[in-house]
Amino acid sequence: xxxxxxxxxxxxxxxLSEKSNVELFSEAAMEAIQESNIQPGDIQALFxxxxxxxxxxxxxxxxxxAAADIGIPYIPTTRFEGACASxxxxxxxxxxxxASGMYDIVLAGGTEKALAMGTPYxxxxxxxxxxxxxxxxxxxxxxxxxxxxxxxxxxxxxxPLRKLKEQMALVAVKNHRNGLHHPKAHFRKEITIDTxxxxxxxxDPLQLFDCCPFSDGAAAVVLASAEKAxxxxxxxxxxAGVGQCSAPPLxxxxxxxxxxxxxxxxxQAYAMAGLKPEDIDICELHDCFTIAEIAASESxxxxxxxxxxxxxxxxxxxxxxxxxxxxSGGLKARGHPIGATGAAQVYEIAKQLRGEAAERQxxxxxxxxxxxxxxxxxxxxxxIFRI
Amino acid sequence: xxxxxxxxxxxxxxxLSEKSNVELFSEAAMEAIQESNIQPGDIQALFxxxxxxxxxxxxxxxxxxAAADIGIPYIPTTRFEGACASxxxxxxxxxxxxASGMYDIVLAGGTEKALAMGTPYxxxxxxxxxxxxxxxxxxxxxxxxxxxxxxxxxxxxxxPLRKLKEQMALVAVKNHRNGLHHPKAHFRKEITIDTxxxxxxxxDPLQLFDCCPFSDGAAAVVLASAEKAxxxxxxxxxxAGVGQCSAPPLxxxxxxxxxxxxxxxxxQAYAMAGLKPEDIDICELHDCFTIAEIAASESxxxxxxxxxxxxxxxxxxxxxxxxxxxxSGGLKARGHPIGATGAAQVYEIAKQLRGEAAERQxxxxxxxxxxxxxxxxxxxxxxIFRI
Numbered sequence: 001x002x003x004x005x006x007x008x009x010x011x012x013x014x015x016l017s018e019k020s021n022v023e024l025f026s027e028a029a030m031e032a033i034q035e036s037n038i039q040p041g042d043i044q045a046l047f048x049x050x051x052x053x054x055x056x057x058x059x060x061x062x063x064x065x066a067a068a069d070i071g072i073p074y075i076p077t078t079r080f081e082g083a084c085a086s087x088x089x090x091x092x093x094x095x096x097x098x099a100s101g102m103y104d105i106v107l108a109g110g111t112e113k114a115l116a117m118g119t120p121y122x123x124x125x126x127x128x129x130x131x132x133x134x135x136x137x138x139x140x141x142x143x144x145x146x147x148x149x150x151x152x153x154x155x156x157x158x159x160p161l162r163k164l165k166e167q168m169a170l171v172a173v174k175n176h177r178n179g180l181h182h183p184k185a186h187f188r189k190e191i192t193i194d195t196x197x198x199x200x201x202x203x204d205p206l207q208l209f210d211c212c213p214f215s216d217g218a219a220a221v222v223l224a225s226a227e228k229a230x231x232x233x234x235x236x237x238x239x240a241g242v243g244q245c246s247a248p249p250l251x252x253x254x255x256x257x258x259x260x261x262x263x264x265x266x267x268q269a270y271a272m273a274g275l276k277p278e279d280i281d282i283c284e285l286h287d288c289f290t291i292a293e294i295a296a297s298e299s300x301x302x303x304x305x306x307x308x309x310x311x312x313x314x315x316x317x318x319x320x321x322x323x324x325x326x327x328s329g330g331l332k333a334r335g336h337p338i339g340a341t342g343a344a345q346v347y348e349i350a351k352q353l354r355g356e357a358a359e360r361q362x363x364x365x366x367x368x369x370x371x372x373x374x375x376x377x378x379x380x381x382x383x384i385f386r387i
Numbered sequence: 388x389x390x391x392x393x394x395x396x397x398x399x400x401x402x403l404s405e406k407s408n409v410e411l412f413s414e415a416a417m418e419a420i421q422e423s424n425i426q427p428g429d430i431q432a433l434f435x436x437x438x439x440x441x442x443x444x445x446x447x448x449x450x451x452x453a454a455a456d457i458g459i460p461y462i463p464t465t466r467f468e469g470a471c472a473s474x475x476x477x478x479x480x481x482x483x484x485x486a487s488g489m490y491d492i493v494l495a496g497g498t499e500k501a502l503a504m505g506t507p508y509x510x511x512x513x514x515x516x517x518x519x520x521x522x523x524x525x526x527x528x529x530x531x532x533x534x535x536x537x538x539x540x541x542x543x544x545x546x547p548l549r550k551l552k553e554q555m556a557l558v559a560v561k562n563h564r565n566g567l568h569h570p571k572a573h574f575r576k577e578i579t580i581d582t583x584x585x586x587x588x589x590x591d592p593l594q595l596f597d598c599c600p601f602s603d604g605a606a607a608v609v610l611a612s613a614e615k616a617x618x619x620x621x622x623x624x625x626x627a628g629v630g631q632c633s634a635p636p637l638x639x640x641x642x643x644x645x646x647x648x649x650x651x652x653x654x655q656a657y658a659m660a661g662l663k664p665e666d667i668d669i670c671e672l673h674d675c676f677t678i679a680e681i682a683a684s685e686s687x688x689x690x691x692x693x694x695x696x697x698x699x700x701x702x703x704x705x706x707x708x709x710x711x712x713x714x715s716g717g718l719k720a721r722g723h724p725i726g727a728t729g730a731a732q733v734y735e736i737a738k739q740l741r742g743e744a745a746e747r748q749x750x751x752x753x754x755x756x757x758x759x760x761x762x763x764x765x766x767x768x769x770x771i772f773r774i
Contacts, residue, residue, distance in 0.1 A: 001487055020520065046633075054441060054512075059519040061470045064765040068635035074651055076631035077766070078476055081466045083448045089465055093480065100388055100487035125441075132446040133407065244463035246433075248455035264461055378451040379464070 001099040003226035005236035006385065008036030009347040011219035014186040014335030016115050021053055021062055024218035025111035026069045028343075032107065033070075036222040037232045040070050043222070044103040046077040047094040049086030049110030050339040053079075055125045056113040066111070081339075083129040083374030084288065086110055087219065088342025088381035092242045094223050095383075099239075104228050109220030109343035114336065115213070122214050126338075129375035131249035143211060145250065145376055146289040147203035153257045153291060157306035165205050167309040168290035169196035172209045172332055174318055175287060179329025181359035182348075186215045186335025210290040215335030219343035221350070235354045240367070241273030241384040250376040262299040262373065262380040269382040270301075275367065277301030280384070282352055282362045283323070284345035285371035287330040293317075296371055297325060300382075324362045327352060342381060345370040353387045388486040390613035392623035393772065395423030396734040398606035401573040401722030403502050408440055408449055411605035412498035413456045415730075419494065420457075423609040424619050427457050430609070431490040433464040434481040436473030436497030437726040440466075442512045443500040453498070468726075470516040470761030471675065473497055474606065475729025475768035479629045481610050482770075486626075491615050496607030497727035502600070509601050513725075516762035518636035530598060532637065532763050533676040534590035540644045540678060544693035552592050554696040555677035556583035559596050559719055561705055562674060566716025568746035569735075573602045573722025597677040602722030606730035608737070622741045627754070628660030628771040637763040649686040649760065649767040656769040657688075662754065664688030667771070669739055669749045670710070671732035672758035674717040680704075683758055684712060687769075711749045714739060729768060732757040740774045 010031025012024050019027070025048065033040055048063040059065070063077035082089040087110030094108035114122055123141060130136050130145075154164045173193060179185040191209060199208035229236035245268070247253055247261035254260075270276060277300060285300065287293035294308040302323050303311045311317060317325040328334045328348035331341060349368035351357045367386045373379070397418025399411050406414070412435065420427055435450040446452070450464035469476040474497030481495035501509055510528060517523050517532075541551045560580060566572040578596060586595035616623035632655070634640055634648035641647075657663060664687060672687065674680035681695040689710050690698045698704060704712040715721045715735035718728060736755035738744045754773045760766070 001489075022520075051447060052441070054439070054515050057519050058515045058523060060438060060468055060515045061517075061762040061765050063469070064633035064762065065518055065636060067633050068639065073635035073639070074632055074648060076652075077469075077633040078480065078631075079468045081447055081468060082450070082464075093465065096483055096487055096489060100483055102388075102483060128441050128445045128447045130448075131452055132444050133409075136445060244465075245461055246451035246454050246464040248460035249452060252455065252460070261461060265463075375448040375451065378448050 002101055004095050004098045004223055004239045005226055005229035006221050006346065006350050007224045007229045007232045007236060008032040008222040009350045010035065011184055011344055011347045012217045013184045014215040014217035014337055017216040020057060021050060021111045021113055022065050022069045025066045028109060028218040028220040029070050029107055032220040032222050038105060040072045042105050043072055043075065043107045045075055045097060045106045047080065047090040047106065047108035049080050049090035049342060050112060051081055051083060051086050052125055056117055082379040084338045085342060085372040085374035085379045085381045086339040088370060088372035089244065091221060091342060091346060092244055092381055092383060095239050095242055098223050098225055105222065105224045107220060107222055109218065110340035111218035112337035112339040113216045114338050115216045134249050134251055135376060143203035143206055146291055147206045149256050149295060150205050150291040156257055159309060161205055164309055166193060167312050168210055169193040170312045171287065171290040171293045172196050175326050175330040175332035178319060178327050178360055179333025182329050182334055185329045185333050186213055187333045206289055212288050212331035212336045215337040217335060217337035217340050219340045219347050221343055221346050237350045237353050237385050237387055239383060240386045241269040243268030243382045245380050247378045253377060256377060257295060259295060259299050259377045261377060262296065265380040265382045266300050269384050273384040275384060279367055280369045281365040281367050282327060283325050283369045283371065284328055284348050285325060286373035287326055287332050293325065300371060319360060319362055327360050327362050342370065342372040345372065349385050353385060389488055391482050391485045391610055391626045392613055392616035393608050393733065393737050394611045394616045394619045394623060395419040395609040396737045397422065398571055398731055398734045399604045400571045401602040401604035401724060404603040408437060408444060408498045408500055409452050409456045412453045415496060415605040415607040416457050416494055419607040419609045425492060427459045429492050430459055430462065430494045432462055432484060432493045434467065434477040434493065434495035436467050436477035436729060437499060438468055438470060438473050439512055443504055469766040471725045472729060472759040472761035472766045472768045473726040475757060475759040476631065478608060478729060478733060479631055479768055479770060482626050482629055485610050485612055492611045494607060494609055496605065496730035498605035499724035499726040500603045501725050502603045521636050521638055522763060530590035530593055533678055534593045536643050536682060537592050537678040543644055546696060548592055551696055553580060554699050555597055556580040557699045558674065558677040558680045559583050562713050562717040562719040565706060565714050565747055566720025569716050569721055572716045572720050573600055574720045593676055599675050599718035599723045602724040604722060604724035604727050606727045606734050608730060608733050624737045624740050624772050624774055626770060627773045628656040630655030630769045632767050634765045640764060643764060644682060646682060646686050646764045648764060649683065652767040652769045653687050656771050660771040662771060666754055667756045668752040668754045669714060670712050670756045670758065671715055671735050672712060673760035674713055674719050687758060706747060706749055714747045714749050729757065729759040732759065736772050740772060
């Protein structure tokens, strides 16, 4: 297979938007296209992640209309859905079409209007990511699942809950601090541990500031064969490895403090890249809840199991720390337009590896990883990039 | 790229079902797995087409739960949506993952509960395939679009409407006759021209029997590298070529008697296969309405433009005719569980090329083609198979 590189990235401001999914994606796509020094007509195929277009706007077949809006209606376009991992799944798929030699230049990414739905409707709709036969009828929601994860984590590793809550709060504090420097982040304000502790209780022990927001937004990346990439940009960001794995309904998952699908997915990506966790300079991972960042940092192999919470306390995951995590602000501060999140992670890694991340730059970063989690730990997609 | 072959196919009975999308797909998948002489554990990835799981059952992330139900939870799984072409889009994508060398054995297909939704809800939901900004607000539905196509076809080729209606009715008569011999078809009864003419008017000139039904059902195919395929079966059915193309919203499509996305898609498939329309022995194409079969038979290059309706009259498209079309009964009689339809077309082509289609066998068929159309002519996917 051929080498593949990211040649351009784009994203909208994340937050509340009056634009449609198609308009949001076009905005992100045009930025990525301009950055790639190509014309829309150079794009040979479109790969679009979107979870709830039908519920948000009464719109499926979204990939076709997105392509038409960019001015390239008559190309192959495909919509991908893997819950919150949809954007990453679309990009991983775009990768294989270029790697195989079928296409030279493709556009991939995601779009979502998760905030404009309104919270009550969004909560009901998001629950469709959980198993509709066994889980949804129990009434459990995603905050409930991750609250259980936090309790189990505290118990398994014998950490007093109050202590773990402080460690989790530090994840929120760090990600909000990073998001302050991301011009397109949903939230750009610093918070303290007290902000978390004084916020509403959502699902004990998770408080409001332990949870990421719903956001509207889109992000896009242009992928090209290495040969094309070298002609288009002086800073190609190569795809070193990709991985993806699903999981069964939650009731059949043992010990949710470890997410087995993530372990398998990351293993594929590391193997393809010929790299180890210690080789990763920066990681954008799925911090839908603060405990989720801690759990992910362990399953990706950055810290021993049970050590992730202490690593946060030590500052290891800050910009400037040993293993900077979510320099973009993560889902927590950059925001979480579900189908677009994976593409926003790739946007960040590309900016960082090119040294274009300004105040949030992780200096010397040469290898970056993305990690996106969908539904009740049911879909994970990982990608490793290098310059 | 490597050669890829279909090694096994399976499908449920199409019609009304009380089973869930996951249960339907598992049934089809287990049949395909058994036919392939493999175990579920041999499958390395799952590619699933589904359009409206969220509306049908409050279930997205369907591919993960489908894999879990088959007993292979920890594999990469992806859900694809391209309106009624979703199943074909999933299979085309599965093809590239095997052709590229990434996987040796994968499972692909589609599932849908389109009938169990109930017609009023289904009509409203299906309209989400049309552009939500410009088309849906006009109130036009798919029967309306294809009714316009029929009027335009009659005018363009100067065919009296009564004459064209008879020719369209003959499409329905043929496909119902073929469906009679498909044990898993939704409708298994012969009809006459009078059945069509005496049926309710849906969207002038289309009457009830000019329209395909909504169906519940699933279909699945196992794809393998040619090397693996030869070990698994004495009758591999090779993927000779694939194509896919999208189109802009209907208002931006000129002359809908020709479907330009189909012409581009088919051209890709023919080019990859190194074949011409005259090389195709049988074709399963998207007869969502009787006029749709006529238009498709022209855009695929089987007949000159304006000749498709006369070809039906001459019997060219019957089993035993010059160019047998929809020997399975097509969407019209076999049924149309939207996300599963493309996979059911591949099921039929595989059975036909292997000589296992019993009373509906097209004798001597060695090259077969599938054609699936999504939304308002907005997504087309074609595949060519050979033994």
